Amino acid sequence: MTIEELKAFFEEYSALSIKAVNKEAGLSNSYLSKILSGGRPLTQKTLDKLMPVLEKYGYKGKKNR
Numbered sequence: 001m002t003i004e005e006l007k008a009f010f011e012e013y014s015a016l017s018i019k020a021v022n023k024e025a026g027l028s029n030s031y032l033s034k035i036l037s038g039g040r041p042l043t044q045k046t047l048d049k050l051m052p053v054l055e056k057y058g059y060k061g062k063k064n065r
Contacts (some may be wrong), residue, residue: 016057025049
């Protein structure tokens with residue numbers, strides 16, 4: 001997943017808040033916002049926390065979109 005794909009996911013699922021995803025993934029309140037704005041890198045460790053949450057809300061990955 002790239003930052004662009006992550007941004008597109010939140011545009012498509014606009015009812016899903018970044019704050020809610022942060023909380024469910026065990027990230028701090030501003031962590032995901034900093035990634036989306038380019039202030040933090042999107043690491044594998046963060047992806048490992050995010051992907052189960054994003055998949056729960058409908059993210060299917062590039063091939064299935």
